[in-house]
Amino acid sequence: MSWLLKLYETYEDNLGMVGKKEVKRNGQEYTLLPVSHTTQTAHIEVMITEDGNFHSAVLLDKSNGNTLIPSSENSASRAGSIIAPYPLHDKLSYVAGDFVAYGGKIKKEEPFSYYIAQLKEWAESKYATNTVKSIYQYLNKRCLIKDLVEERILWLDQNGQLISKLDKATEEYLGEKPPIFSTVTGGQESAFIRFSVYSPSVVITKPWDDIELYNSFISFYQDLLGKEELCYVTGKMLPSTEKHANKIRNAGDKAKLISANDSSGFTYKGRFLKPTEAVNISYEVSQKAHNALKWLINKQAKIIDQRVFLVWGSEVPDLLEDTWALITGENTQEEEESKVGSYTFEHSAREVSKAISGYKSDLSLNENVQIMVLDSATTGRMAVLYYRSINKSTYLDNLKEWHLTCTWQHRYRKNNNGEVISFFGASSLKDIAFAAYGSKVNEKVVKGMMERMLPCIIDGRIIPEDVIRSAFYRASNPVLMEPWEWEKTLSICCSLFNKKEEGYSVALDKTNTNRDYLFGRLLAIADVLERRALEGDNRATNARRFMSSFAQHPERTWLTIQKALQPYQARLGEKVWFYNKLIDEVGSMINPEDFNNKPLSGKYLLGFYSQRHDILQKKDKQLVTEEILEAEGEI
Incomplete structure (x- = not known):
């Protein structure tokens, strides 16, 4: 009954909003x-x-x-x-x-x-x-x-x-x-x-x-309500009810959270003579709790395939959103755009800490954050699939830890002018689901994965291995996606592996001698070299066409890629020496015993992304490939 009590208290705390119209982003009106x-x-x-x-x-x-x-x-x-x-x-x-x-x-x-x-x-x-x-x-x-x-x-x-x-x-x-x-x-x-x-x-x-x-x-x-009975939620003597509200998610929703009209089934038969012996809820509590729930869902819930993900409390950030949403909050467009140019991981860490500190500023010891997941198996019955009441300070600390550890550089958000925003941080749970299963995946899979990921943020649990593995396989198959979708999948996959391994950053680590990391660097150099030689031709490079095979058989596939690079190396002329030098430098760091066909782990994607990012940051802007810029611009 704790969730009913919290909803009842939420209604009581917001009596001033009763009957006042509010408008959702889609223009639809709602009210408490x-x-x-x-x-x-x-x-x-x-x-x-x-x-x-x-x-x-x-x-x-x-x-x-x-x-x-x-x-x-x-x-x-x-x-x-x-x-x-x-x-x-x-x-x-x-x-x-x-x-x-x-x-x-x-x-x-x-x-x-x-x-x-x-x-x-x-x-x-x-x-x-x-x-x-x-x-x-x-x-x-x-x-x-x-x-x-x-x-x-x-x-x-x-x-x-x-x-x-x-x-x-x-x-x-x-x-x-x-x-x-x-x-x-x-x-x-x-x-x-x-x-x-x-x-x-x-x-x-x-x-x-x-x-x-x-x-x-x-x-x-x-005046028409029945006699007073003990309410199991408040502990007070109040008129009770056996009929509870529907229309919880929307005006056409017939599913109820509380129902006991199946006297011929197994609702209470065999244990009680009537439903109020199983649970007795007052009319006032039922009305106020359900109305508060409807209001909160309209106001701030995320709904995926009719599954409701709801977080509420006193001024708390949404755990389902990405780092950019946490940092910017209600910033104006101009403030958002001013941050884009010099946005770094250190900047992100400071901004996350600042945002969390802002939410903590008016913190009282007895404040809690409520987290609830609702869904219905039939048209008439709804269930609370997940409910947690967690101390606000603990919630904010765990949220901060998530956004600072499951982090990478992302380039898939846009500002109001349609320009790409680059930010460091964690992705939203919905974007992680799309990275793991594709943007066209059934919403039932998305909502199931989001529910499984909640404890990873709230309690700091390990990200499910199958989610990371699915994202890894998709990120290793760029030819199956549009360039913008692959870029997004790659950065999200890197953030998941960074959370798993810890200690990696977007900045290239030239001292890292890990075999998988170095193989990833080699693949990135080959990709940039060939794209530079293609000069505007948007066809997939050999590095990307063979990426999946490279992840499974790196030694054998690298020989194939290196042979395919020869005509592109010749086409670049003198400019090729920059890339050749990099290939020699990275190749020499691989232990001869490690140069084999043992499958690569996700660390190769970290090496791939960081090496490519490093080339983008070189003073010689001519080394920036048109393909990378175009892929980012299309997102």
Whole structure:
């Protein structure tokens, strides 16, 4: 229950955000929902006058349809043929008193009778607002469909009945395709109606933005809740509930985290007589915890193939992002661009330390960071796959250690001008997954790998060997990828091996006599030499075409590569002596006994990258190959 308690406390700590609209990057609005409220996508807005008469109606597009509505326990979890009306806004079959008169089909009883009785009870209570009274007064006249037909929102067939399905004969009769059929999925009877009150003299707040109306229903519904029982989350005596919220990840999500409606299965049978004996959660805690979770997911979660990765706490950095995101935070574009030119590993280390220190500045001893992973196996059930509550100081220290040890130079980020940003640090978990399995891999593989990598950051565990091995094989096969993708895969693979081996840096270590490292240096020199000789020809060099074979049989493959280099060496003329000297220098450092066909480890990629980087840093800029610059520029 600890995660439920933390979510409940998060809601209590953010009461000032309840009902306030926020906007995601994609432009979609979200809010911290009030208790006893949910969201629905409305298709039609009906405006009522203050004295309870019809004023007008409009069709809503998807961008304007998201509506915050009052909700009871039963309506929030209704399904199938169960009649459970929402308290104010609902589908046409519930809110239209003339639904049956216009040919509307109902399965058993008339839903409107339940709806209007419920609305009457609220409208006549001491908590009712003028808005609720006006809407009730109008709907009690049972003329909604009549008014919407006259407003040309709903349409009738030749027999004066509500059209449930638009066929060719009906369309010919109407002479056009009514807009309602492009707005609503299914027939007109499935249209969701929201109500507002119009006044020519006074500005009246829309019900879905009206805090007074929120509180009106919360107070009204509180009186209807059952007897108080012990809440297992807070330890207090509060009204309990057996029905818990869905729509956790999005408006169409039917999966629930807490459910005990399978009395014929193995949910609690054999151990308890009723579900509340297994666990008893108060209505208030359930509402606030689930609403806080929905808010946090909209605000800051990463969702991969419906699996939710969520980290929350008091001003904490996201463990799923890369070093650049950690360092820059909310920096402006100009500040980001100013850093690019002189960005080094030492600079990165200072910036990471500075960022972590900033997060620690207001640290209190009892602050914790919550880490949660959610996913659903079926459409109706969701599970907490991973949950940790970790001290904020420990979390920041472990995050800092990750970004300073799983580090390499990366060139795959862009600024707002589309220019490539070079940064030193760790990659995001999603980028590591793409490096290991390819950018076109199934998202199920990506989310599984990201979950496995979480303990590597949070607890400092060793990176799974199969992840490193997969990245190694892909980085050793550049011909299977576009140049930009291979460059990205190579740098990420180097960061993983650097985390595993420790102590390596992008700067070339000319004293390193490790066999694999030296073989990697040789391959890099051959690659740069041939690319320089090709002068703008973008075909793959022999060094890259034979890279996979070189990793498995370095001695045999190097002889093949060196023979293939001869025409390119001749084409370079005097400039070739720089490369020949490097080849001789590196080759002489390899122990003759080590010059064999034993497969290379990932250290050869470190040597390859560092040797190539060293050539890029030479004062003689003519030695910088066009191919490398083009590959970086395409990312």
